Amino acid sequence: MSNLSLSTLYNQTSLRFIRTLIIWLPGAVVALLWLFPLYWMLNTSVKPDRLIMAGVDLFPTEITWEHYRTVVADTPVIRWFINSIVTSVCVVAGSLVLGSLTGFALARMHFPGRTVIFWLLISSLMIPPEMSIVPLFIGVLRLEVQDSFISLIIPPLASVFPVYLYRQFFLSFPRELEDAAAIDGCSRLGTFMRVALPLARPATLAGAILIFTSNWNSFLWPLLVAFKTEWKTLPVGMAFYTRLDIQGTSTQSGYGEAMAAVAIVALPTLIFFLILQRYFIEGVTQVGIKG
């Protein structure tokens, strides 16, 4: 009797297990395939040239840091790294200040023009940035600010995303807290600084992460305004490694270096993402649903 029920139980469990497997296996395989190119980058970047040319092996049998050393020796990677870091950090800081102030006003303050301004900002999202690229480029040349942090940092500050993010957040902010702050004698700015901003930490974190990533990865604008090598950002500088093999001539030598070069660009945002992915997802979700 007990034997029978045990075997039924066993059968049910294994059946469930098999069903779960059938549902999850294809997805897991697709997910692995999706991740594979990034793995392949790391894999190739640590393989000696000899093994890269020998053919495909999924696990490197021999590990070398040679390619990374070559990249650091061949390119001003430190300088590009500094350019990228300084630009991204300044854009994040600036965007958060501008976005939180504007978002707070649009969500919590009563003034004529509020709706019009909000819709103006939202509809500007429909206009491709390419529309303003030629005029901005002319502006940069006229002001002679090409090859400088000014041209790298100021234009991205006009992004509407942080304003939108904070507005959505502050809309759900309880009125009572504001009133309590007003009773305590806080001005509007005081309420904003001491009450609203500390409570908006989730929005600030999500915003910081998404703005940082998008600026770190930004390509067309930094490509246009960096004339001199030392003013390139990391993604623009490393574009050098595309020259290797676009003509179909098969010279595999150099792919180790190319993969090491792009790994240097990719690892900061990838590590950042793995640690803070909750906030990445939250930020995207915020924009998605509440839009």
Add this chain to the structure above:
Amino acid sequence: MTHLADRAAPDGWLSRLSKIRYRGRRIDWQAYFFILPFALIFIVITLLPIFFGIYISFNEWGIVGDPEWVGLDNFREAMKDDWIPKVWGNTFQMAALVVPGTVIVALLMALWINREQWLSGPIRTAFFAPHVVAITVTAIIWIWIFEKETGLLNVALYGVGIPKQGWLTTSKWVIQSISLVTIWQAVGFHMVILLAGLKEIPAELGEAAVIDGASAWQAFWRITLPLLTPAMGLVITLEIISAFRIFGQVYLMTGGGPGGHSATIVSYIYHEGFVRFRLGFAAALSLLLFLTILLFTLLRARLVREHSN
């Protein structure tokens, strides 16, 4: 009930100002100071350049010398230019692959992860990861994977008896290859938006329908998909915009080649404006790009409205 900000202020011009009402409530004048810094940057970086760009498109504008008003010449030239139908055609072909490809894969993956089981976290991570790397990274990794002789793809296909292809070097495959790379990078982002949309739909709705005799397939078409319309609309709009703007992949992977078979609108704008410094012509092309995107997003909105009626 009066709002606390409406408390009486001392007399004087300031207090008179603070008594002005707008829609029944006192105006928060400080709001304008909150908005001012961003407004200035937005006007200088976004708003004015748009109008300046339209003005430039009516000029012959080089990098040296004075601009010259040429009226509609840039647009007339764009109509005659041999490259225009080509780059527009390439871009449409890519959009026709990338928009449905991304949306369908993102939707399938979102539906599948939404079942909330043990692997959903890692799988979401796997799909989102390509979205956080720079286009340079994506492009160079895929140049290596697409490589003719020892690239991963050809080696794998050769293993199952398919001859090696020049994925980026033949006109036969180049658009598909670039579209594949674009989809690879974009899916994770859209999947997260759709997942958020799915989470808003109560699971009981689908279950109730299934109990009432609907198949899972019917439940999906009749209940899940209609309720997902807002999220789908957003995803499709964003994808249309970004598909028409494909540039980095092309610039880095093929330079528009072979023989212009992968040149897109934006890569042509880049070439005309910033390689040949024909800024007026480039501005005119940008305006045409904007109008194309506008047309398609309006068309999409209209289709959805008709569909839901």
